[in-house]
Amino acid sequence: MGDFLLTIPWAVVLILLPLVGAIACFLWPKKVNQLGLITLGGVFLSVVGLGAWLLENGVYHHAVGGWNAPLGIQLYADGLSLVMLGITALVGVAVSVYATAYFDRSQSERFWPLWLFLLTALNALFLSADIFNLYVTLELLGLSAVALVALGGGKAALNGAMRYLLASLLGSLLFLFGVALLYHTYGSLDLAMLSEQVESTPTVWMALGLMSAGLLLKTALFPLHFWLPPAHASAFSPISALLSALVVKASFYLLLRLWLEIFWPISGSVAGLFGVLGVMAILWGSLQALRQTRVKMLVAYSTVAQIGYLFLAFPLAMGAGVTAWNAVIYLAISHALAKAAMFMAAGNLLRFGGHDRIADLDQLAQRLPLTIAAFALAGVSFIGLPPSGGFIGKWLLLEAALMQGRWDLAVVMVLGGILAAMYIFKVLGYAFTEASKPSKVKTVPVRMEWAALLLASGAILLGFLAPLILPLLAIGTPFDAFSGNEEIMP
Amino acid sequence: MEALSLLQWLIDGLIGIGLLWLAWRALFCPELFKAIVLFIAFGLLMTLAWVRLKAPDVALAEVAIGAGLTGALLLSSWAKLRGFDANKGMGAREKNSEQAEQKTKRPFFHGLYAIPLLLMAVGLGYGVLQLTPYATGLSAVVAENLDASGVSNPVTAVLLNFRAYDTLLEIAVLLLALIGIWSLGIRPSVREATPDPVLDLLTRFLTPLLLLVSAYLLWVGAHAPGGAFQAGSVLGAAGVLLILAGWRLPLSLAGLPLRITLVAGVSTFIVVAVLTMLGGAQLLAFPPSQASLIIFVLEITATLSIAAILAALFLGSRPDHSEKI
Amino acid sequence: MNSSLSIGLLLLGVIWPLLLTLMLTFRGGRSLAQHLAPWAALPALVACFLITPSDVHWDFPGLLLGSALGLDATGQVFLLLSALLWTVAGVYARAYFPLPEQRSRFYLFFMLAMAGNFGLIVAQDLPSFYFGFTLMSFAAYGLVVFNGDVAALRAGRVYIALVVVGELMLFVALLLAVQATDTTTFNAVRIALIDADNRDWIILLAFTGFGIKVGVIGLHVWLPLAHSVAPAPASAVLSGVMLKAGVLGWLRLLPIEDVVLPEWGSFMIVLGGISAFYGVIIGVTQRNPKTLLAYSSISQMGIITLFVGVGMLAPQAWSIILPSIAFYALHHGLSKGALFLGVGILGDSRRRQRCWVWFGLCLPALALAAAPWTSGMLAKNLVNSSVLYAPAPWSSFLPVLLSASAVATALLMARFLYLTRPAAKPFGLVPVTGLVWPWMVLLLAVLLAPWWLGSSLPEQAGKLQMIKSLWPILLALLVTVMVLKMNVFHSLRPVPAGDIFVLIERCFKPLYCMARKWLDILCFCSQIWQRYLFLMIRRVQNIMASILTLERGFTLWSRAIYFVVIIALGISLITFTAEF
């Protein structure tokens, strides 16, 4: 039985299953919740299956259509992809459960197909090793995300969606331009083949510039974050959760892959720029978050700040490769869990009081304890307090920074943590006080509260799971190519 | 040879300049309607360029989709925008917004914006010029494996066999766009009481023709320029015409049957994918012997779906929800 | 008596008052405790009589920092004095405070102080002694401020301040001593201290620390203030017993017997001599008999200080001097106690009663003045014989000084008796039985002390030297009569109680005011600074806020796209430049 399970090509299932689910949901809107949850369950199991396979056999290759590299499209899974897929499935399951309670009938009819398309896109993106195919998945991802944002229906949501759509399309086109240049330089679209051939030529520089800019735009790195807060803050909460937790990470993942696979011989000098932008993102995003008066805007800006951390790894990877990358992936996944939880919590607040004005949270610590607990636990991870995934990530990142004497970055990391604490506890503080004018309240379904709390607990639990996850990440040694010259592991 | 080459240069140069000029005009002429028309013209000129670039498949797709359908979509959107303004009793609205657009232009800043763009253009141009002047890309590999692909048109082979996975996702994108639009819950536009008789006549005449063309394109796609997308878009154009003529899908068909049609393309792909996997092969690995059949089936369903989706995209609102919303 | 029983008895003596205190705090035990409280010192008294001093020494390694309790000969004398006086004062207090609440409050502090006092006497190691001393000192605060009026509060303030200072000095002294000698028992410390590095520091700190309690001149200011305001039984124990605790401290800690300390000896002799006369001179001017008695105590304690100084100069004679000091302390304690208790019953009563009380007062007064057949005479003889051991200049000079002091004391007593004469203003309570009989017991003790204890004293001390002891009294009497005839006392303004403290207070008041003013200015400045800081922070916040509004610029579509282009270009350019 076990052997049989290992023969199933889980990676393919991961792509096709949500697509089938999406179609099914589209066809039979009456049963979307059941269909969706079954799909998510299947996806989750498939990730587990893929993980088992990877642990057994190492890297996963799949030549789609039986056509090998330059001609056909390759599916590829290593530890990095696996972890991203895993976190996607995890967040996906939680958001799905949350969504079943959050949306009413007609909303969930519209939500499910789009969300499953999004899931398809994410899984396909994490598994693809072909840069044009990646472009298609990016588009699929972008369009489904935009459509999800637009579900909100209000003025803000539509504006946010539009902004997001335009930015996303621009980003995709920039990426595609890079693909064109790369293809015509090396005659291949396969990441592995490109990585063998790539060298420093003007065409590659331009491709690097365009693709990085496109992906930075999609990742919303400062100062390209303009689309993120309006889109993430105005969408329905489960959707915000998905966008902030997963979608942004997908483009970051792609950028990381490109760097690790293709651009590492030439990108050393750009790493500094990424570092600077990362630093500015942390500071600027945090300060902006601190200024916000609404919870969801605050959380959205917190995403802007947290993205900054991810980019600190680029300058650090020169000297402390694996540590820095591990740190960043850890930060990314814990951010995914925590941010999703936080948006769900924000959704609960919205549902409860009908608003998310921070100053009027009106004793929610008592009235919605689970939600506030979720918010707080997620916040703990952002701040980087132990024990949490954020702590482990930040620890590794700090370690990488200090190993190379990058004091500036180390200081910013600590400072970012403190700023994060300030904005997180701004919300929590008001959750303990009474509002000046009480508002009417609605009950929040238990499922919504628990989904948020469990996810946030997951972010905390990640603090203890490093010995499990770091070896997973090492499958296929995705970071070896760019782990720097000297490996200083104490 | 020289003269021919010079002529070619002249033609290509003219097309290039024309493209740039049309794009410029389409983007910066003050009237929106004119801009859209210019954009359609631009699409047609692009078709020409594709032809010059020896890519008839692309040219077909461009004329049907890039210029045709996009143009139709743009025009109908423009009309709806205007209709909205008119409904709201703001006839001068468009003009106002145009003027506002003019006003918000700040030449100085915009000039400043243009500088890095120019630099980028220079950089890109430099990058392109640095490429090796001769490269065959993957054509050799494609040619080598063409026999096993089941079709003789290399583009179709790439689309539906070598990179069929891309196509699968692409049809998914199309479907997704439609679902996305439907989920916006846009109100159907008011049905015209009496369709324009000329249009009606035209429709009646053109629809069978388009059907035929579509079928031909589909069939020919296996070995000559053409294929599912082109066929689908032509068929879709027929649908657009019907819609313009005021025809609506009967409600009995607007529900599940329509949806099944819409998803047929993707579904067939998935079914094929699953079948190939069950057969122990790679995903979407067609056995060479049955490849042409499989591709044909795929193309038929894809054509149907693409046509339905494109027509539905044009309609914009959900046909089966028109009463509810 | 076997030693464990003895130690048990001793311990009981110390703990019994504590137990009673505890009982007093419980509602259930209160009435019983109130009945038992007057007799709280009884176990100690019994122990004192039953125990043979030499064989009582017991280590309690677990207590505090490792304690040792025991009783030596000196200790026994002190214990005897204390136990007796505490008992008498306790019984006296029962009638002195007719209201039960007041009484239980009094007994609370009274018994705590008592326990401390017994504790320090039986303590054979430094920390336990310090514990007893502390307990006694702080509990006595309750006795000093018992009346709760303004004068009492003032006295309490001065008292507690000096107590704290003294405690801390002692703390440092003990710390230094223990650190220098590495032991905590007195006997070992004393011996080890001889060669200790900072011996002089330790002596200085111990001298001052205990000196505050003893009331050495300069450190005496609390004494007249406190004694005059405390209730009579409290004054009696304060003056009779607690002052002696300081003396005991000196005897226990200072390395007198084994080494000649010429500087310290001379210093103490001089200081003691000055105290002896200073107390009399200020005391004579007083109109409040209790204040006068306080000054008398200062004077008498001066003599003891002098005694100790002599011992420092003549360690070879310490075995003679030590019992003499003990006896002197006993004598003074009993007499002073009797005087204070007597002053407490000079209330507005029938003339005959007042006469009887006055006669009663004459006895301890005479004893203090060293009249023949009194303990005073014995004490004085002892002093006179001891000073002979002092080295050259002192041996000739001190007898004269002592004679003069005797005259002075006699004069002071005469003044006291004049102030308390039956015709004078009534003072204190009406002499009821409950007050009178404990007093009578004490008087009896004063009367009997020479006969009872004389046997244990050196031979020549017991000799009756009629002339020698009588002439100062006669002289004083003469002077008194003359002074009374000349009526100078009426024109004499009394030196305010607390003498130099009042001076110091007056001198410091302007300084204090000035300091306050400067402090106010400082506060004002800091407020201004804070406001300025606040404004600065505000300004920074405003600047930050305006910077943060730049965010709108980032969200402007056109600018955002501009950034995209710039970044794309930037990345390309950076790789380009990195190439060269």
Added chain:
Amino acid sequence: MSIAILYALVGIGLFCLGVYALMIHAHLLRKILALNIMGSGVFMVLLALAGRTEITPDPVPAAMVITGIVVAVSATALALALMLKINAITGRAELNDAEEK
């Protein structure tokens, strides 16, 4: 310089033109037009450079462009629908940049 390069340069020009228009126009329809023209530019570069050969050009870019065109039309349709919706709600077919000022 070959025809391929010529068209590639035209493609670059179209792309940059599109970016510029996307940047400065407020009206959403213009932005959508601009994106389409950008897309055309990219497609042109992609396809033109495939023609750097004497024999039949590389079919893979052609396939990619066809895919790209379909994706572009999907995106355009979604964008237009979104624009219409925004217009219906706000009465303006523009982003809310101005409101935030």
Added chain:
Amino acid sequence: MNWNDWLPLLLIASSLIPGLIIFGLAEQRVRLRTTLNLSGSVINLLLVGWMLWGVYHGQHFETRLPLLPGLDLVLRAGPLSLLFVTLSAVLWLLTTIYAIGYLEGSPHRSRFFGFFSLCVSATIGVAMSGNLITFLLFYELLTLATYPLIVHRGTEAARHAGKIYLRYTLIGGGLLMFATVWLYTLTGTLEFTPQGFLHALGDEHRPALVMIFILLIAGLGVKAALIPLHGWLPLAMIAPAPVSALLHAVAVVKAGAFGIVRVVYDVFGINFATDLGVTAPLAWLAAFTILYASMRALYQDDLKRRLAFSTISQVSYITLGVAIAGPMAAIGGVVHLVHQGLMKITLFFCAGNLAETLGIHKISEMDGVGQRMPWTMAAFTIGVFGMIGAPPTAGFITKWYLGMGALEAGQSWVIWVLVGSSLLNAAYFLPILHRVWFRKPPEHWPEERCFGRQETAWMLLLPPIVTALLALGVGLIAATAFSPLAWAKLIAEREGL
């Protein structure tokens, strides 16, 4: 499976699990909550007792879980840990009883007790952590668990206090983390070892190590309220009395002080630290804190604020003892962990009783309160004398050992700091006692509540009396084998001093 490997974890669980269950309880389930609370703390005490016995007889209790490659989560019960653990366990029980009484009938009790237990778990974790990263983990957890307690009342002032508290502690935590990572990059280990693990590093690292020391102390100093990092503490007085008691006596402040002990002894090693020249400045800072905070305390009229400044002063004794760098002083410093805890918690309990029973918050309102609440005030008095350092209270033992240690280490200036501190302590505490015992009570108390025959509820009365007796008792039997002092000597011995 070896029980000893899991006992430390079990110990934490014994307080954590009741806490987590309590979170889920409905507000009105008082009895169940009380049972959970008390049974948790009793089990905790039993476990601690068992481990005390074991450690005394040389057994090892260590839980080790992997956290990061090369870094484990280590919970180890050594003598030093157990000193702190015991203190926490005992005071947790008492404070729980007190809190049950104190919060009777007030809202949000489930939340309160939940975080309360969490707080204790974190404290125990801090105590038992066997390396710096574990310490950091629990240290931050403590910050988080206390925040809801500080803002418990939900007033604007409470929120503000919470904000300031976090601002200080999280910045401190940031510094701590920074320094810890830095240290890790230098050494590759963070395991607490007697005599430290840094001597092996070469001379070229000395400046870095000095910097790390400064950062660590700054990080820990925030919680230990070293001047000028003390600003949060007086503000945090807004919290309910049991919280203040816990904050000051056991949890937060002590965690900082305990951390300093750990850093000096088990990370740097006292000899190495002295060699680096960092202990002397630390001692000066501690001395300055002791004196300055006492000065500030003089000017406070709010009772709890005065106590807060007193805490700042007293906790620095621990730092001082550690920084003096001698075995005696170390014993003094370490034992003050316990002593200060007992004494200060007494004072806070009493302050809480005054507030809860009579509505008294200010010192100027305390006239004659000794007659109304004699037992409470008796406990208060003992606490005060402990603070002053009068024998036989615990405070005396501390001062004695600190003084001896200072002399032993040839740093006699410390004596004057001790004297000055005692003097100031007397100056700001004795007037309170005077008011309490010797002034006339007013006609009406600000806000009197009646508790029947007793002066106040027995749950409020019992804990301060017990702690006061303990404060008295540990001083009285200091030289026995069961006293904290004896245990501190054991620590000094095992640390190889």
